[in-house]
Amino acid sequence: MPRPPKEIVPAEPNISVGKFYFVKREEELLKSKILDIRIGESNAKEYYVHYESLNRRLDEWVQADRIVTRGVPGDEDLGSFSQNLGGQRNRIDEEDLVDSESPTDDLEREHKQLTKVKHIDCIQFGMYEIDTWYFSPYPDEYGKQKKLFICEYCLKYMKLEKTYRYHLGECIRRHPPGKEIYHKVTLPPFxxxxxxxxxxxxxxxxxxxxxxxxxxEHPLSDLGKLSYRSYWSWVLLDILRELKGNVTVRKLSEMTSITCSDIISTLESMSMLKYRVGDDAACVTPHLVDECIRSAQFKRPRLTVDTAHLKWDPPNTGKTDDSGSIVEIDSSEDEDSPMKSADERNDLETDDSNSSF
Incomplete structure (x- = not known):
């Protein structure tokens, strides 16, 4: 009696850490680097990939069926590129180790290496399941879990759902512990x-x-920078469109409590700082203001603070000081430029004329 044919097990693709491949993501093939390999719940290998064209927070664990190892136009060039880049990276690392300026450099390099791979894919926080973006320094037995359960009241973290459910019935807190744990952050569900x-x-x-x-606090994250820059833009444009005459950057700072450096960087981002040759005033015309207000950068907040109902006594602390230094103009290309120094440019002028520069 003939024996039944043996089940054919597909050969596992040869995918290596540090190499570059094309990975399928939302109907696209993106060049990606393999950062780590682990054994998943079904005993199949999973690969942690970084998409070269995307932010690091979108790094993720994928299975082999999403990784294209052959048959993609130009993949020969991709393979040679990965080898060359890998060799270059090794040489750079070796040079960095030799020329390290201080022990801090080595510690930062070690920290980057340890935090480049996230193992926790998501967390259960209250009624929400939230995808994670970055590595989190939980203890090993928790930090390698695919999912963590976190109490939204006391912030206790657990590996098992049954432990989490039991804890919710026992926890008597209704807000996180501590008096100064506040931070300006909006969780993903909100x-x-x-x-x-x-x-x-x-x-x-x-x-x-x-x-x-x-x-x-600096440095800001990419999303933090967008949020603050959007708020600063709205506040400044809202003032400038109603303003007549001249106003200094320091005066705008006093009106808004935004530092001079943040005001200048915001105006620069909107291309609103125009310097006239032979004049020490930065000129912002009504035309420039109107253009910016019509752009996507000007977004009136959905929610605003009603200061009439804000009752608060500040703590007894001294005032902070801001240098008020104005944007530095690089005139190295024109040594004869009559531009004055940055410290002399203290006036931000709103020009009622239609002159252009």
Missing amino acids: QRQGYGKLLIAFSYELSKIEGVLGSP
């Missing part, structure tokens, strides 16, 4: 509803009452 700008506006209203200048 994003794109105006809460981020509301928190930013609220913090600046407190700064106005306190009589100090406010600025976010």
